[in-house]
Amino acid sequence: MKTRTLGMLEVSALGLGCMGMSEFYGPANDAESIETLAAAFDAGITLYDTADAYGAGHNEELLGRFLRGRRERVTIATKVGIVREPGKYERRIDNSPAYIRAACEASLRRLGVDTIDLYYVHRIDASASLDDTIGALARLVEAGKIRAIGLCEVAPETLRRAAALHPVAAVQSEYSLWTRDPEDGVLQACRDTGAGFCAYSPLGRGFLTGAFDPRALAPGDFRGFNPRFTGDNLAANQRIADTVKALAADKGCTPAQLALAWLLRQDERVVPIPGTRRIRNLRDNLGALDVVFKEDELDAIGAALPPGLAAGERYTQAGMQGLRA
Template identity: 75%
Template sequence: MKHRTIAGMPVSALGLGCMGMSEFYGATDEAQSLRTLEAAFDAGVTLFDTAESYGNGDNERLLGRFLAGGRRGVRIATKFGIVREPGKYERRIDNSPAYIRRAVDGSLARLGIDTIDLYYVHRVDPRAPLEDTIGTLADLVRAGKVRAIGLCEVAPATLRRAAAMHPVAAVQSEYSLWTRDPEEGMLAACAELGTAFCAYSPLGRGFLTGKFDGATPLAPDDFRGFNPRFTGDNLQANLRIAATVRALAAGKGCTPAQLALAWLLAQGGHVIPIPGTKRESYLRENLGAVDVTLTAAEAAAIGAALPPGIAAGQRYSDEGMKGLNA
């Protein structure tokens, strides 16, 4: 496994997004997920990403069971700020100091750890003073409950404001060959400030792997069935994107997933993709991306073949778009 850094902490060049192990992508299987977590650790993955809102705490509890075996060198990233009722997708955003203090204690208890390595604001509430949010997080760092802080889905100006108050170790936003928004200033701002950029959904929620044909119906509890990019005319338009990725991967002698991840790794040493999966076979395929080397010319050609704005449809439903680019 190759490595990158977050706030001076060495982490694997590819992290593991754990959300789908507990919610959103169809049926869950705890035993299977634990095997996948173990396989990731054995393969050298050290960055594991979760949030209190994933499965309403169940995902953190799952990671807590994994961590109970004593995994030295593992770095845990979790998040606060999205509040949902059990079984519902609807959400509200809460960045109040009182909520943050309750949330961190809840996450620590579910994870069974004393310190969270990277604690993200899952979504920034524009109604809450950023000074209060960052100030509360700084208090948690001083108290030893949090090692480093991060922000999710923010605008570059918000990152700069926050970084002027306290070091921001990482920004996490969606970034892939069909979501290029971070190139509009965020990647450059992170590089300038020494902030890592963690790319979630780097495989377009599985779409870029070529395994989604649009003909096989999704499970009723798979949220992609309601995602604008996976439905109607948008779906038919986006299938051409997957076909392009397949063709580019064939030319490179790797799988579409490996090409998409290798392209992200080539966007800068501060970029850390965190593909999510609950299956060991997909995990091993994804990890093969660290051995796919792209020249600058190859990376540029791939980016030109799939230019910004190519995807049809917005990234989420209107409910899911709450708090993006705050």
């Protein structure tokens, strides 16, 4: 397995996003998820990404079951800051030191570990004191509760301010062939501060694989009300999926492999974390590590899928809270 670094953490070049094993993409199937987690481990994936907000703690508990006997060979990333009532999509953001301390202890219990490798602020509360938030995380590092600090969906200036207070190991934001927002300053801020970058939803929540079918959505699948997957936006965005599919056919790989391999070539600090519950999709994603592009091929992909092409916001109004704060 090829590796990359997130600050002081060495991780596999592809990680595994675990959110969908508990929520947002239909009913959970713990047995299938555990099998996929084990297959990822056997394939050499060492980075597993979760959050306390995924399934009201279920996702961390699921990972805790998987970790038994494997803890020393994996890197666990989890998050704090989004507060939701079970079963509801609406949320509020809490970056207060007291909440961070209590949430960290709860995550440690659910995961069944003594230390969290990478602890992200899931969303930044622009009205809260960044000094207090980073200070609370720094104290968790000093106490041995966490190894490294991360930030999600931050603006470049926020990252620089935070990194001046304490080293930031990684930034996590959505990044893909239809969401290229991090190219607008965030990746450069990561280079300037020494932070790595985790790209979540690198396959456009499954859309870029060419396999998305709005008629086959399971109950509870949040794509049913996501702006990019509904109404006129869905029809407009289908052209993006079709373009990825055509480019992949020319390259002799699958659409998922092309999308992930393209991300890996954008910057050596980028670590995509595609999520899946199914072993067949996991294996398809891993094939991206063997896809090699020439410069003219990268230029052609960039020209065919320029920034700003996707129709619709990334989230509903509720989900947009804290983005680029």
